[in-house]
Amino acid sequence: MSSIHPNMALTGEPPKSINTQQKLATFLGMSGLIILLLAAFNINFPNKTLWLSISLASIFAGILWFAKAAYSDKHPGIKNDGVWFKSMSSRGYLAWLAGISLTGFYIILYFFPQFIGLVQGGDNTGLIALFDPLSKALSGNPASQWFVYGTLYTIAIAAFGIKFIWKYRHNRYEKLRTISVIFFQTAFAFLIPEFMARLNSDTFSLPYYDLKNIWPLNYYNFEQYRVDSFISAGDVGLALLLFGIVSIFVITPILTYKYGKRWYCSWVCGCGGLAETAGDSYRQLSDKSQFAWKVERWVIHSVLVFVVVMTTAVIYSYLGDDASKYWLTRDTFLIGVGVFLTLLFAGIWFFKKEELAKDARIGAIGYLVIVLSLIGFHYAGGTKLFLFNAESLRQAYGFLIGAIFSGVIGTGFYPIFGNRVWCRFGCPMAAILGMQQRLFSKFRITTNGGQCISCGNCSTYCEMGIDVRAYAQKGENIVRSSCVGCGICAAVCPRGVLKLENGSLDGRINSEEVLLGNDVDLMDLLNQKSR
Amino acid sequence: MEHIVIIGNGISGITAARHIRKNSDKKITVISGESDFFFSRTALMYVYMGHMKWDHLKPYEDWFWEKNRIELKKAWVEKIDFEQKTLRFSVGEAMKYDKLIIATGSLPNKFGWEGEELEGVQGMVTKQDLELLEKNSVNCKKAVLIGGGLIGVEMAEMLSTRKIDVTFLVREKAFWGNVLPYHDAHLISKHIISHGVDLRHEEELDKILSDENGRVKGVLTKNGEEIACEIVGLCAGVHPNIGFLQNSSLEADKGILVDEYLQTNIKDVYAIGDCVQQRKNIGERKPIEAVWYTGRMMGETLAQTLTGNKTLYKPGNWFNSAKFFDIEYQTYGWVWSKPKENEQQLNWKHEDETKFLTISFNKTSNKFLGINIYGIRLRHEVIDRWLNEERSIEYVLSHLKEANFDPEFYKTHEKDIFSAFKNQLTTA
Helix, strand or coil: CCCCCCCCCCCCCCCCCCCHHHHHHHHHHHHHHHHHHHHHCCCCCCCHHHHHHHHHHHHHHHHHHHHHHHHCCCCCCCCCCCCCCCCCCCCCHHHHHHHHHHHHHHHHHHHCHHHHCCCCCCCCCHHHHHCHHHHHHHCCCCCCHHHHHHHHHHHHHHHHHHHHHHHCCCCHHHHHHHHHHHHHHHHHHHHHHHHHHHHCCCCCCCCCCCCCCCCCCCCCCCCHHHHHHHHHCHHHHHHHHHHHHHHHHHHHHHHHHHHCCHHHHCCCCHHHHHHHHCCHHHHHHCCCCHHHHHHHHHHHHHHHHHHHHHHHHHHHHHCCCCCCCCCCCHHHHHHHHHHHHHHHHHHHHHHHHHHCCHHHHHHHHHHHHHHHHHHHHHHHHCCCCCCCCHHHHHHHHHHHHHHHHHHHHCCCCHHHHCCCHHHHHHCHHHHHHHHHHHHCCCEEEEECCCCCCCCCHHHHCCCCCCCHHHHHCCCCCECCCCCCCCCHHHHHCCCCCEEEEECCCCCCCCCCCCCCCECHHHHHHHHHHHC | CCEEEEECCCHHHHHHHHHHHHHCCCEEEEEECCCCCCCCHHHHHHHHCCCCCHHHHCCCCCCHHHHCCEEEEECCEEEEECCCCEEEECCCCEEECCEEEECCCEEECCCCCECCCCECEECCCCHHHHHHHHHHHCCCCEEEEECCCHHHHHHHHHHHCCCCEEEEECCCCCCCCCCCCHHHHHHHHHHHHHCCCEEECCCCEEEEEECCCCEEEEEEECCCCEEECCEEEECCCEEECCHHHCCCCCCECCCEEECCCCECCCCCEEECHHHEEECCCCCCCCCCCCCHHHHHHHHHHHHHHHCCCCCCCCECCCEEEEEECCEEEEEEECCCCCCCCCEEEEEEECCCCCCEEEEEEECCCCEEEEEEEECCCECHHHHHHHHHCCCEHHHHHHHHHHHECCCCCCCCCHHHHHHHHHHHHHHC
């Protein structure tokens, strides 16, 4: 047949191209970014307020237009057509381009802010100067690289959040969750700290920060300068300091017990917020192998130990020795930490030992012994606490975990490793919440009897790399410490098999096969044999 | 050591293999010519649509089989010598077995249409079908699908993602009308049409037309209309894949005949899954059930029998599920397309017509018989219990909320459903 024109045909092609409107929208958004790029190359825009507004508005509008062009003419429902054909979402050329650009941006942001115009003790230039008007309007201060980052971050969460809501407009859980994330980012992470800064003066100084940013995610919360300024700011400061402590030791366990870690990770947290919105197109890239799960368990818990050790050393370093001056001395503190960790360990061991896998037992015992013996060595030999001085530990943590892991790798590599690399492998807050979720929570993902067809949509679209199907096809509930409760597995399931629930603790973990359909006697038998 | 050989690595064969391994140390070999590893057949469509890649279809990582000592053999079985307990492969080799499980699944129906062997005419059941469809899609503008069942609507959705126009010929007055009550079928038809599919009811294929190269160029319908197309999808049901067993001593009708222990007429030879036909009817079930779930149950049951615990195949209450474009469907118990004697059906639909249900009960005893539900998820365990407890229709309606399995914060419709049914019951 001679009438085939392969290059002219628009039919039969896998759905990987974007439509004309989406192309125009991309152009609009990109032009907004180009204004920022030009500013970064020191083009001095005459009317900064105007150009910044044009730039940010173009980016925002470009994303919304793109979303409208992608979803508005389609039925409400799952929109995963072509995900694995599109270059951007399947580690193609565009994904690498995006990954490298983002990574480069993070490296400049963390380590070379002078390249984008940060001037210490003088007027900003370049990109940062472009943001000065907005920063002054909010806090009264000139912009910093963190203000630039915070603004772009908030725009990303808000614009891609609206895109996400459009995409999942049939799903109220997803809509509410995303509205919550947009709210917490805009109000708590972006605006409130700026307004708090406005309250500060020469006579009153309070650390202004994102109040929902809880230690250990906020690893510097208990450093000396912050604690000092909390205390010197009087009752308000003291209240904030107490709130910081209560957050991790009281509020967090209660909420996690009732709702699972999702209350934080996919409803409140800023890292999670960016992952769920701007990172949504990359959720399918997470590694689902059992090997990756093993790596995850060791790495994330090692980061947790690191942050506990580092924070202990830092607090220890600025406490005094004289109990008559202040009740909390170095010794009281250090012994307190040792006792707390031992009690925590003993409690878990006593109540939940049978739920711990072999590597969890080895890891828990190993790390406890190491931490306690380091404390012991310190008293026996008088060497430095934890072998290094507190400042080196703090710097190492800030560099390795705070900058490289959470920023450069965690977000820069979204298009390659998926959108939750930091949350899955690195975040010490997620590690704590995860332990609580696995051992002391009412949350689980319920599997609906025998309806699973092992299709694999749930596992594919799990951003945390949980092999959801492995549980669902056996009729088992999913109770995993890493699950952030985003609800996408339940959304993409074509057979209505999964449901996120807070329910009774009885039968929450059912390791037996409970497939329905087969008559009840046979199921009893299957379970007896597998015990 | 006893050698159990399983022909077919689908859900039935693999479930049997896994459970035999769980309960014993026997040597297990699984044979398939279709694919290297077990995959989810129901998810083939998602690879074509770009939701998943081939590797995502595999429920177990590749190391799983060796670790569990389940040997995999990639080959097509051509002939079975039941006397010598030997399989012959198409490449000439042979393999001995002590016990044999046939789990060869099913193939698309062909009814001797003129042109059914042409290039571009295909079904959508196997991995090879998926690869063929990928080939046939290149430059394709128009496809005609024959037969309105689950595979048909999946194919319609698949082809739509490639901007291929789909004409869908359905014999009944509405989609899948031989299975679904008209109320449900009609609404599904509307939904399919809303996705741009040219759905033709009460229309059948007469013959498939060929171009000069032996490729399909169109179809002729029984109403005399000629529709030009480059793909014809055969979706008029499936039949047991037992062609290679013809002229053997294995007793078969449409499928391999088995007793209630899934044993064939030949000692040490068993059959499970789609390729099976029950000698004795089980409840109201059809003798051949080409369904994922029944294949899995048969695999579990037979594994018990083969590991020393002779177990009757007793599937519980009927259930099934599917998705028609954006509308999820679940069914529990029996809801016939036409109510049987003494049965009554109640219908409800939400105003947006993407959520609806039909519930069936016995008019004299008021016993709840079954439910078809669309766009709302139900909890299998609860409905299953109600069926076992033989609850009344009133009980089910007033407790429907307990069975809801929709995600959190979803709007609930139980009140609306309840009042709609109260009206239907009082006016009936």
